[in-house]
Amino acid sequence: MTNQAESIRVGVLGARGRMGLEVCKAVDAAGDMELVAMLDQGDELFKASEAHAQVFVDFTTPDAVMDNLRWAVDQGISVVVGTTGFTDERLSQVREWLAAKPGVGVLVAPNFGLGAVLMMQFAARAARYFDSVEIIEQHHPRKLDAPSGTSTHTAHLIAQARAEAGLGPMPDATKEEVDGARGADIDGVRVHSVRAAGLVAHQEVLFGSLGETLTIRHDSLDRVSFMPGVLLGVRKILERPGLTVGLDSFLD
């Protein structure tokens, strides 16, 4: 149980990675948190329970995250997850683990940037009014996965909004002469992944209809952009048992 007067004891998984390093700094600087464990590949997770971590923050890899989550939930440690690679099957699995551990919370957020959360909400709102929509996500070239978790989540939201509005497939007479030329098809929404040195994390959602286009764009220019969202997740997760997907409900 949390004593609200005390600091929240936080363990960071992936602590030597690009995001993990930034999270360690942010937690360390937060007056209401204590950084009790910094773990990376090869470190034993039990060190975090020995340090009495109440919340884990996981920014590791899609290959590693499920084992970390399983272990944390079993130990009764709540988790704020930024790592990508969450399919519906993975989310169902996490729900199953949590069902046996009432009181434990897991937040899986495809993007902790507050602007990115709004960009996804705006895109979902615009989706019903346009014939066409495509997503262009742009990231640094050391990113391991494509398409990004953010673009996949955005595509799901847009597809859901289009279906609810009764919209059919988008107009598109193009024959793909080279595989991949039209990007990935996620729930009927084309997603194009750009990787280039100098980029951090960027996404455009391009809508089109008769005689007009609407572009909704978000840019993370520095990984500090994710920290207010991560800290919000850490502060709220102890009061939110079960699985929460996306930061949206924590912002309300």
Ligand SMILES: NC(=O)C1=CN([C@@H]2O[C@H](COP(=O)(O)OP(=O)(O)OC[C@H]3O[C@@H](n4cnc5c(N)ncnc54)[C@H](O)[C@@H]3O)[C@@H](O)[C@H]2O)C=CC1
């Ligand atoms: N949700 C969000 O807002 C954001 C999500 N991400 C996602 O976070 C993940 C990490 O991104 P980066 O920090 O850029 O990657 P990175 O490659 O710089 O860091 C990953 C770290 O995890 C470590 N690691 C691997 N297996 C581990 C294990 N079993 N236990 C503990 N540590 C382990 C690696 O050694 C590495 O230090 C990616 O999936 C990325 O897409 C990145 C930025 C924002």
Ligand SMILES: O=C(O)C1=N[C@H](C(=O)O)C[C@H](O)C1
């Ligand atoms: O790997 C990254 O850098 C990022 N990953 C997340 C994603 O795949 O959407 C979030 C953000 O785009 C940065």
